[in-house]
Amino acid sequence: MSYHDILKATRSMVTEYMSGLDPSHDMYHVDRVTRLALDIAHDGKKQGFTIDFELVELAALCHDVGDRKYYQGKETGGQLILQFLNQQQYKKADLVAKIVDHVGFSKELGWNDDLDDKEQVYWRNNCYELFAVQDADKLDAIGAFGILRCAAFSGAKNRPLYVPDHKPIDNISQQEYLNNTSTSSAITHFHGKCYICLLYKEES
Template sequence: MTVSSGVSPALLAAAEAFVRHELAALDASHDYAHIERVRANARNLARLEGVSEEQTALVDLAALLHDVRDWKYSGSDGATTEAVEAFLTAQGADAETIRRVLYIIARVGFKEELAAAAAGGAASDAAGADLTLAAGIVQDADRLDAIGAIGIARCFTFGGAKHRVLHDPAVPPRVGLSKEAYMTGGDKTTTINHFYEKLLKLKGLMKTPSGGRIAEQRHAFMEAYLQQFHEEWAGRA
């Protein structure tokens, strides 16, 4: 595949090695296999949305790097940006490529959408249609891996890694979460509540038509699963 001068095959190969090393110690909800799935999702969405080869290369690179030093593990909201910028700079990436990658990965997270909602909606930043679409593709690709059958598996894997209770009927899902409350979590956060606080909302937050269509089936699968879960929990099934 022909790629832009800003995103060369050598840079992509270096990013693969870098991300494998960075995520090696993480649990299976955010390991390198997650990155591979998000990357495949992103490539598929780029194809379905008719994105150019140059933009697809940018999407590919951002999908690879989007979870480096994730705040859920690093404890720092700015760790991803710092690590990715340092990596790309060390690889000799040009300033425009670095700017575009950082723009995309800064918009992947659910917490950023909560912050934008609290501010009255996402502000216009004159990024341009191509870059906005690229960011939407990577965000949708990541969110598709958070829902459906794999999303369910990842949710329970992460909950187990954090020693969360599976379910507590006495603890209702939190409503109207702020970015700060979402990041803080709380002692009574349960794995099942995460579906209602985040995962079931993602279908309505997809940015691309293709992502929205794929999300429909995955969302329905989660709803069916939760219905069965609650029936079994109550001893009715």
């Protein structure tokens, strides 16, 4: 099967998958992230980095498959994608799957470069294809789209938009972030996310 056919089959599978979620995580989001990730990858190429655009495109398309906010099955998103791309006989299925398993704000909150497996730490800190998808996904979680998506997620999950006496948590942990999803408001959720993004920016 040609890459074109694999891409087409993947987009079709993801379109079907996303139609079961809500407007905060729909195919329009996936398409924006894919376009952004490819733009970032093109910038990287101009700067001299060697980048596999197929990996960027397929991982961006698949980045929300298996997202724990929605998916209750035992497989990770990467495992679901590995199975699918192997069925399409795509030779780099394992690399796409690995990227998918490393995209997600709550996953990143659980990482610790001092304690985690050295090889994993090196890979996630040096894989430009991963950076492109991670950053594209974060760009769609801030700004105008980020605000709309955060509120839409609240609407879909029946989480209030603003609760006067709920104070946002500044230096949120992975566990607090995950609990926060069901117990707090859109405003505190957005604050927590932006605060951490700001910390990352200051550190980088």
